[in-house]
Amino acid sequence: MKNAGPLRTALTRWGVPGLSCRGATHTVRSARLEVSVARVRDLVEFAELEDEEIRYRQGTSQRAVAGNLAAFPSDVPIWTRECGTFVARERSTGRLVANLSLYVESGRQLHVGGSVVAGARRQGYGREALELVCALGHRHLGMRHLIARCEAGNVASCRWLMSVGFARMPGDPRHVLPDGRAVETLWWQHVDPLSRRRCRSLQAPGLQLHFP
Template sequence: MNTDGRCGRRRHLVRCGPILLRTAGLEDMLAGLAAASDDRAQRWLGWRAEQICPEPLRTRCLESAPRGDRAAGAGKTGSHDYFAALDRGTGLLVGMVGIVFAPDRRRHELGGWLAPASRGRGLGAEMFQAAARLAHEHLGIGELSAGTEEANIASQRSLITAGFGPGSGPDPHVLPNGRAIASRWFQHVATARLCREGGVRKWPVTP
């Protein structure tokens, strides 16, 4: 059921507490890259060097509210979908989440990161809660997995606060830069619905 309004084909919008989560547009994606390009974020994300947003572009992207321009991703279950978490008061980027098919194509995985100014404020839990709601109520996903590095206690606390319970996944997990990490996995399970159709969809979804 569409409880948020303004959802359309390949575009989704969820309001949850202080967070507005929307299908990422081009400016959202650029701000999201900037939010993940500092050393602290990359300690956990482990991206390749060519994925990092350089200064001074990084600072400029995080100091202005991204416009809600056309969607940058495919915006449908089974594709690589990215969603921008915005502060409902200021419009500034809080963080980004991605909901993608796992390599085994049997489940969906959630990943995400916070912008530097949003860390340590409890917004990770708010963002993951909004992402779980979007996955279940808008994308028709019944079971959502999320993995973190074993040492990333802050991320684990955010997932638990957002309602994620123990789950399973690959251990060790290999980051894009090739670093293998010991991982801990979580899952969030709920009835799967599609916001445009208002019906229940069986999981897993075949792309």
């Protein structure tokens, strides 16, 4: 499979081995991680774990993001037609190690991005989590192409994307972060020719973009 990297190829009812799909609730496991659709309480917890590296790379504070959700019940899942947010937890301890999102941007393309908390970096957790989210995007939501971008000087993000098979693609070389900082940008894509929609959630991100 071209550009598939280490993505699992075995198919199940929901397209991804071990995936549970119940509307807005999705959960899938790897050897060490459980990745699930984030709830408001998960984003509040992640905000407490953010460090200067996350704030700098994202161009915003996750605490501000969590603050905007304060009016919602803590168990509301972050799962709409425009964005699905996930948290990755260590299966053995329940420790939150990463936050990832699938989101629709201009051009109606489905993007993927995320952050790994300071205490879990350089341990392979980011790769495992991204692999699962990409598998869900391709084999469950049915998206043939997933798009990502990162700052040109962010070597860790470049390696992270390449570790699961992302390849460079043309794109706008300049991106303005929420804090107003303009950065030189690299664009990436992940292609799965065997992508197929299996999700039944009417609010799943990107479903309106599905092509057979």
